[in-house]
Amino acid sequence: MGLWWLFGGSMVQDAFARTSDRAPHDAALPGLAAALDPARAGAWLRATLGDHGTPVVRVLKHVHGKRCVLAYEFPDGTRAVGKMYRKDRAARHAAVLREMNAALVGDTQVPKLLGCWDELGMILEAWVPGAPVRNWDDVRDMPGLAERLGRALATLHATHVPAARHADLDAQVRRTCHPGIEALATAHPEHAPRLRALVAAIFARDAEVAASPVTSHGDFAPTQLFVDADTIYLLDLDGLCVADRALDIANFRVGLESHLGEAGRAIGDRFLAAYVAHSGGIELPALPHYEAFCHVRRAMILWRKQPVQWREDLGRCLERGASRL
Numbered sequence: 001m002g003l004w005w006l007f008g009g010s011m012v013q014d015a016f017a018r019t020s021d022r023a024p025h026d027a028a029l030p031g032l033a034a035a036l037d038p039a040r041a042g043a044w045l046r047a048t049l050g051d052h053g054t055p056v057v058r059v060l061k062h063v064h065g066k067r068c069v070l071a072y073e074f075p076d077g078t079r080a081v082g083k084m085y086r087k088d089r090a091a092r093h094a095a096v097l098r099e100m101n102a103a104l105v106g107d108t109q110v111p112k113l114l115g116c117w118d119e120l121g122m123i124l125e126a127w128v129p130g131a132p133v134r135n136w137d138d139v140r141d142m143p144g145l146a147e148r149l150g151r152a153l154a155t156l157h158a159t160h161v162p163a164a165r166h167a168d169l170d171a172q173v174r175r176t177c178h179p180g181i182e183a184l185a186t187a188h189p190e191h192a193p194r195l196r197a198l199v200a201a202i203f204a205r206d207a208e209v210a211a212s213p214v215t216s217h218g219d220f221a222p223t224q225l226f227v228d229a230d231t232i233y234l235l236d237l238d239g240l241c242v243a244d245r246a247l248d249i250a251n252f253r254v255g256l257e258s259h260l261g262e263a264g265r266a267i268g269d270r271f272l273a274a275y276v277a278h279s280g281g282i283e284l285p286a287l288p289h290y291e292a293f294c295h296v297r298r299a300m301i302l303w304r305k306q307p308v309q310w311r312e313d314l315g316r317c318l319e320r321g322a323s324r325l
């Protein structure tokens with residue numbers, strides 16, 4: 001989930017109201033208590049930002065055992081976002097963000113890294129300006145946004161980030177298809193033959209097609225995006241990796257189709273055309289099987305979350321995935 005709801009007007013107030021009484025304990029994040037304490041956190045914040053008074057600290061997102069996102073808001077209006085990670089991940093994320101800050105120029109940007117505190121396992125990011133891309137409807141309703149996002153993604157893919165880790169298709173399946181393809185097949189044997197055949201076909205095609213690895217967002221979707229005048233901000237870079245350029249494109253196009261139907265497919269075509277033009281007319285031989293993979297990924301998400309009509313939608317995801325190959 002992106003951080004769009006942290007920013008701007010009543011959305012900030014609503015988010016703060018929802019999260020103001022949270023004080024989670026998490027053994028995997030031993031620095032969390034200190035980060036939540038305005039007095040203790042204030043010392044680190046003053047060293048980085050200067051003295052802006054005592055901050056109000058809010059928990060904005062907490063994935064137990066993995067990470068916690070905090071908002072620091074000062075009496076004079078200064079704001080920052082703290083992102084705490086387990087183990088040594090903070091230093092790695094700081095390195096990625098630092099390299100992105102140095103490499104990106106123009107109208108595609110990421111939040112500015114303000115500091116990294118290894119003793120807390122936390123990085124501090126600047127609060128980005130602008131307005132959120134709240135959902136897929138915004139991509140449909142905001143004139144020219146799909147094309148702008150296609151160009152922004154092409155810019156990201158052309159950016160060299162040495163700290164980004166390589167993640168092939170097998171790694172993407174392990175990362176995003178939790179608790180696993182076989183778990184879904186076992187739980188729903190009515191889908192098992194089609195699911196297994198689809199995944200086998202995806203990997204067979206992946207072995208035949210030359211890879212095109214680039215710096216990839218890993219979860220390119222509306223809630224990870226902010227628009228400020230001519231600038232697109234890319235948020236939540238936790239999944240940043242070196243992967244085939246088709247990964248981000250497929251994830252976005254499949255999201256558009258899944259949420260907006262036929263209109264989403266047309267918007268996805270405009271997004272793709274803008275990406276290809278901004279990338280110098282590059283070919284994308286891996287796009288069909290990455291789109292098939294993204295449909296499988298959506299099927300896994302439906303199974304985990306089980307929204308209304310999830311069983312029917314799960315079958316449709318598998319059908320759409322097979323139609324790509």
